[in-house]
Amino acid sequence: MIKFFQRYFALSESGAKDLRTAIFSHTLLNLSIMLPVMLAFIFLEEYLNILEKNISTDDNSLWFYLIFSIFSFIIMYAIAYIDYAKLYTKIYTESSKRRIKLAETLRELPMSFFSKKDTADLSAVIMEDTEQIEGLFSHAVPQIFAAIISMTLISFAMFLYDWRMSLAMFWVVPISFLVFYLSKKRMENGHYEVYNQKRIVTETIQEGIEMIQEIKGYNQESTYMQSLDKELDNFENKLIKGELMGGALLNSSYVVLKLGLPSIIFVGAFLFIENKITLFSYLVFLIIIGRIYDPFIETMNNFAALLYLKVRINRIKEMDSMSRQTGLKEFSPDNFDIKFKNVDFSYQENQKTLKNINFTAKQGEITALIGTSGSGKSTIAKLATRFWDIDKGQILLGNQDIKEISPEILLKYFSIVFQDVVLFNTSIMENIRLGRKNATDDEVKEAARLAQCTEFINKLPKGYETVIGENGEKLSGGERQRISIARALLKDAPIILLDEATANLDARNERKIQQAISELIKNKTVLIIAHRMRTIINADRIISLEAGRIVENDTPQVLRTQNGIFASMINKQQTFNKISIN
Numbered sequence: 368m369i370k371f372f373q374r375y376f377a378l379s380e381s382g383a384k385d386l387r388t389a390i391f392s393h394t395l396l397n398l399s400i401m402l403p404v405m406l407a408f409i410f411l412e413e414y415l416n417i418l419e420k421n422i423s424t425d426d427n428s429l430w431f432y433l434i435f436s437i438f439s440f441i442i443m444y445a446i447a448y449i450d451y452a453k454l455y456t457k458i459y460t461e462s463s464k465r466r467i468k469l470a471e472t473l474r475e476l477p478m479s480f481f482s483k484k485d486t487a488d489l490s491a492v493i494m495e496d497t498e499q500i501e502g503l504f505s506h507a508v509p510q511i512f513a514a515i516i517s518m519t520l521i522s523f524a525m526f527l528y529d530w531r532m533s534l535a536m537f538w539v540v541p542i543s544f545l546v547f548y549l550s551k552k553r554m555e556n557g558h559y560e561v562y563n564q565k566r567i568v569t570e571t572i573q574e575g576i577e578m579i580q581e582i583k584g585y586n587q588e589s590t591y592m593q594s595l596d597k598e599l600d601n602f603e604n605k606l607i608k609g610e611l612m613g614g615a616l617l618n619s620s621y622v623v624l625k626l627g628l629p630s631i632i633f634v635g636a637f638l639f640i641e642n643k644i645t646l647f648s649y650l651v652f653l654i655i656i657g658r659i660y661d662p663f664i665e666t667m668n669n670f671a672a673l674l675y676l677k678v679r680i681n682r683i684k685e686m687d688s689m690s691r692q693t694g695l696k697e698f699s700p701d702n703f704d705i706k707f708k709n710v711d712f713s714y715q716e717n718q719k720t721l722k723n724i725n726f727t728a729k730q731g732e733i734t735a736l737i738g739t740s741g742s743g744k745s746t747i748a749k750l751a752t753r754f755w756d757i758d759k760g761q762i763l764l765g766n767q768d769i770k771e772i773s774p775e776i777l778l779k780y781f782s783i784v785f786q787d788v789v790l791f792n793t794s795i796m797e798n799i800r801l802g803r804k805n806a807t808d809d810e811v812k813e814a815a816r817l818a819q820c821t822e823f824i825n826k827l828p829k830g831y832e833t834v835i836g837e838n839g840e841k842l843s844g845g846e847r848q849r850i851s852i853a854r855a856l857l858k859d860a861p862i863i864l865l866d867e868a869t870a871n872l873d874a875r876n877e878r879k880i881q882q883a884i885s886e887l888i889k890n891k892t893v894l895i896i897a898h899r900m901r902t903i904i905n906a907d908r909i910i911s912l913e914a915g916r917i918v919e920n921d922t923p924q925v926l927r928t929q930n931g932i933f934a935s936m937i938n939k940q941q942t943f944n945k946i947s948i949n
């Protein structure tokens with residue numbers, strides 16, 4: 368049973384065990400609720416006896432009712448308390464475990480997963496789906512199982528008491544469930560549609576917020592609002608349709624259940640007239656028929672909610688089943704050479720981005736990747752850092768295949784300055800400290816000084832403590848890039864990866880930063896991606912790429928003499944310089 372719960376509801380082992388306990392305690396609660404009903408029966412039987420035989424009641428029976436009532440109350444209260452404590456505290460613990468597990472999973476998923484998923488969708492899985500599952504586990508799942516168990520036990524007892532009347536009462540139940548079951552598929556489809564449309568609406572809203580600048584800049588407000596309106600209308604329609612259909616189908620099941628009342632009235636009357644049952648038995652069934660179907664109705668309602676749960680659990684399972692990037696948790700390479708051996712890679716199936724890539728970026732050397740836009744330079748950098756895993760070949764770091772190193776450990780050896788700088792909405796100090804968590808304030812300031820940040824930081828209202836807005840929106844492109852260089856300087860890792868690192872800088876700052884970078888890269892493995900000659904003229908090795916293939920791989924001195932991409936870039940640069948001077 369534990370394994371079934373784990374598999375079906377995507378629970379941890381302890382979560383599955385807690386669910387089993389919750390079902391048990393909820394079953395007990397359901398059964399304990401029958402205590403007052405039993406008391407009513409005992410009273411009814413005695414009262415009818417008194418009426419039939421015309422005898423007077425004794426005082427002891429009053430005491431009996433009083434004590435039984437108090438006893439029932441205490442038992443019900445105690446079980447309800449235990450049930451509540453068991454159910455809710457355990458469910459919230461399981462939910463927090465689920466969220467942590469999902470976040471852990473996200474850490475180990477390759478970038479290929481994120482490029483296929485929307486961020487709004489991912490956060491919906493972690494926060495909204497988990498919350499909904501939490502709600503259903505506290506309000507539906509244990510109740511369903513408990514209702515089925517307790518109702519089976521109660522029905523069994525009633526059949527033993529009088530099978531004919533029980534049959535008259537319970538024949539409607541399987542038919543009602545059958546109607547419900549047959550309509551399940553349609554309800555499920557309705558839920559899927561509503562759910563998917565809700566995701567589309569959330570994504571459209573998020574996109575609108577993220578792209579507000581572009582939308583305004585290109586006067587696209589009304590187009591955007593029209594598309595949002597369309598998606599919202601769609602959502603509303605699907606929601607109404609889903610509710611109506613679900614309501615109609617559930618109501619048909621309820622109507623079938625209601626047929627139990629006339630059935631018990633006719634069969635009971637017939638059996639009573641035939642003297643086959645007592646008046647007491649007839650009354651007992653007439654009393655309990657008013658409530659006996661409640662747990663069935665509740666179960667069907669909960670089942671309907673469970674359909675939602677299935678959709679959400681499937682999404683969590685999908686995330687769980689993605690192949691993760693794992694590997695050695697401890698690793699110290701013999702050297703920091705990076706070697707690409709016969710590497711093939713594609714972002715999309717059947718569309719190779721890199722083909723048969725072979726080169727070595729040696730420790731203590733600067734290796735520059737050049738080539739036209741889209742030729743695959745940044746992709747090479749992303750593969751060296753295991754942001755993506757390759758399709759064929761090997762990438763070695765100091766003779767160790769990086770596929771066997773956990774990305775977290777691998778990235779400890781890299782200082783990276785990306786083309787698209789990502790900054791957090793916190794202080795400048797903390798943004799730079801991201802390079803090395805335990806760096807002192809003085810160390811952070813020294814890195815900022817080397818990256819030519821001091822001048823603009825000092826002009827900010829709170830200096831290093833200035834909070835820079837979402838993704839550093841309060842800073843210019845060049846300032847953001849310098850912060851990311853300061854971060855890399857602070858990290859001081861043995862491998863440096865610079866992707867268009869100085870693209871947003873003016874000539875004065877660029878010169879200064881080049882000095883800082885030359886300090887940073889001494890005796891390190893340096894992989895530079897750059898278009899500008901000035902950035903790569905000091906490189907020890909040039910790798911030229913064209914449409915995902917290496918077309919040149921040599922020293923700049925040799926490549927200058929050849930008629931290839933490097934030589935043509937130098938010529939263009941020289942012509943450009945002449946025009947600028949003239």
Ligand SMILES: Nc1ncnc2c1ncn2[C@@H]1O[C@H](COP(=O)(O)OP(=O)(O)OP(=O)(O)O)[C@@H](O)[C@H]1O
Pocket residue numbers: 482714715720738739740741742743744745746747
């Ligand atoms: N996440 C991605 N998903 C799908 N295709 C991608 C992705 N990133 C890049 N590509 C494609 O891969 C190819 C190589 O891109 P890459 O960014 O490596 O080129 P690049 O040489 O660095 O270009 P640039 O100099 O313009 O930055 C391009 O055709 C690009 O469209």
